[in-house]
Each structure stands twice: as C-alpha cells, then as structure tokens.
Amino acid sequence: MNVASPITALSLAERTQRAAKVAAEFADTVDREARFPKEGMDAVKAERLMGIQIPVQHGGEGATMSEVAEVCSILGKACAATAMTYAMHQIQIASLSDHAPDSAWHETFLKCICDEQLLIGSATSEAGIGGNLRNSVCAVDVEGDIVRLEKNATVISYGADADAIMVTSRRHKDSPPSDQVATLFTKDQYTLEHTAEWDTLGMRGTCSDGYIFRGEALAQQILPKPFAEIAAQSMLAVSHLLWGALWFGIAADAVNRAQSYVRAAARRSPGQTPPGALRLAEASSMLQQVKSNVVAGLKQFEAGKGDPDALSAMGFAVAMNNIKIGTSQTILDIINQCMLICGIQGYKNGTPYSLGRHLRDAHSAQLMISNDRILGNTSTMLLVGKQETSLLR
Secondary structure, rough: OOOOOOOOOOOOHHHHHHHHHHHHHHHHHHHHOOOOOOOHHHHHOOOOOOOOOOOOOHHHOOOOOOHHHHHHHHHHHHOOHHHHHHHHHHHHHHHHHHHHHHHHOHHHHHHHHHHHHEEEEEEOOOOOOOOOOOOOOEEEEEEEEEEEEEEEEOOOOOHHHEEEEEEEEEOOOOOOOOOOEEEEHHHHEEEEEEEEEEOOOOOOHHHHOOEEEEEEEHHHHOOOOOOOOOHHHHHHHHHHHHHHHHHHHHHHHHEEEEHHHHHHHHHOOOOOOOOHHHHHHHHHHHHHHHHHHHHHHHHHHHOOOOOOOHOOOHOOOOOOOOHHHHHHHHHHHHHHHHHHOOOOOHOOOOOOOOOHHHHHHOOOOOOOOOHHHHHHHHHHHHOOOEEEEEEEE
C-alpha cells in the first residue's frame, strides 16, 4: 500500500500556498534581473507539485485540470514568471499523459517526472512560420531506432533550465508543414546554441531565449499521435485554461492591493467613502467575470475529457478561444482600474501597492498566441458552424 509522504498528505492548496510564499519573496528581483525564478520553482518542486496531473499508476496524483488551474492561479498571485513556467510545464504534461497511450518509454518518463520533479520545456516556435505552431519547417530524420532533429527555435520556454524539451517538427522531410509530430528529448540528448535574448516588457523571468536546437534520441520518443490531434484535443485548450487561471491570479493580486489601498484611505477618513471605492467595485465585478469565464471553460473541458469527438468539436474550440480572448483583454482593464485607484503609489516601484510588474506581465496575455490569430481562426469556424447559445452546455 502506498503511504502519503508528509508533503503530499497536505492539500494541493496548502502546498501551493507554501511555494507561492517563497515565489512572492523573489518576484520583483526575478522581474528586475530577467532571470529564471529558481527560488519559486525550487519551492514548487519541494512541494512535489510538478507531477500532480500525471495518473496515479504512473506516479502522479491524478489531479484534475481544475486543480492544476488553481495551482496556477495561486502562483500567479505571487509571481507570474513562476506561474507561467509551471503552467507551460503542465501543458506539456497534459500532452504526454493524454496522447502517448501504450508507449512504454513515455510511461516510464512520466514516472521519472514525478520521482525527480523534472521540468519540461516547449519548442513550438520556429523561424519562418510566423508564430503558427501548427506549421513546421524542420523535420525529424528517423534512421533505424534513432531520431535526429535540428530546429531554429525563435523561443524555447525556459530552455536553459528545462530538464527535457518537447519539440514539434514535420513528420519527415517530404511532409507538408502541417503534418507534424512532437518528440520529447531529455537534457542529455540535445544541445542548445543561443541565438536570441529574452529581453521583454513583462514575463521576464520565463527566460524563453532563442536557440538552434540539435537533438538525437530514440525513435520511440516521438509521441505516437499526430501533433494536430494533440493540439486540437489537449494543448490549445489546456494552454488557454491554465494561462487564463494564472492571468486571473495576476489580476486578483492587483485587486487585493487596490482594496488594501482603499481600506487604508477609509481608515484615514472615517465616515467618508474613499475616492477609489467605486472603481474598486467595478474592478471586482470584472474580476468575477474572468473567474466565471475560466471556471466555465474548465468544466466544459473536464466534461469532454476522454471523448475525442467532444474535444475536437468546433463549438469546443470556439469556446476555448473565447476564454483566451476575453480573459487576456479583461485583465488589462482590471489592472488599469487598480492603477487609477492606487495612483502614484501603484505607479511607483517598491511600495505595497506597486502594480508595474502586474501590468507589464498582463500585456503578454494578448500576444501569447496572438489574439488576432485566434480571432481569425474563430471567424473561419463561425462561417461554417453555429455559435453555441445554450446556458447549459
């Protein structure tokens, strides 16, 4: 019989709160120095949170997507870079768990992730594809039992700090750009030639530099299902949901800071309504909309779990796209409202009400898979299908 460790005997929320406390302590430093959030991620690993989504039979805890999203939200309130790193890792985990059935190599690796608390990176972006992750220029070269791949990746999520990287490519050199596979390479199986710095407005600690990726691995490390299927049924939806959860966390922390500011103003002037109180109520209302949007998406995703037809349906894709669009746009309005409430104390760095990091991190939301690209995809789908209008589905 498996006996829970002292750590895993605690609830996920308790473990995440402990990790988040560490991440929050270093969040401003991580942002200022544009460095990997080592302290936050070390705390996440110490709380055994890296493999929670992995099925119990492979060493994980079988956490639901809602539970993973709550971890992302809590981390997002503390340090967006830690939260984004964790969310991107969990997106790769979802792909591995759901789309490598009966693959002995991948099942063994899932257990390694849990045992060793490994961090999985992602290399979908590539020079020459214009940000479209559903196209690849590079192609795997399979020779006997060996697969080789070279990819000019414009960004690799926290590439230098990952323990393994999932890389997309064409199935072979004669395949069209959209006929893709995903291959998981472990750190000892690839080299990274640095080509571009990740010097950005926000999300600076994700350290997603550009590299020439060169890898050689076992052919069995190629995920058995086509990447088109992985993207449609798992990767895109999980991305939008977990990103939405951490963006909610960023906005929630901004509202908490604005609320503290208004309460302090109320204490200074008893009997008077502080000037920012009405704006705080409006920000609270918008935050509730974001929460409802993400929660509804999580319920829809979990209802369709295990049903490829449901997860590939046009209505599901439109719903997930709309969650990403609505959440990424609304959090900016929320944080702007909070900035107006806190005034110069929110604009300045180093105050209890500082919101500059929140605002800069939130601006990434509309760009991570461009909203314009998503709107274009949604508009194409709506030309051939009906918008779902039922409140119960």
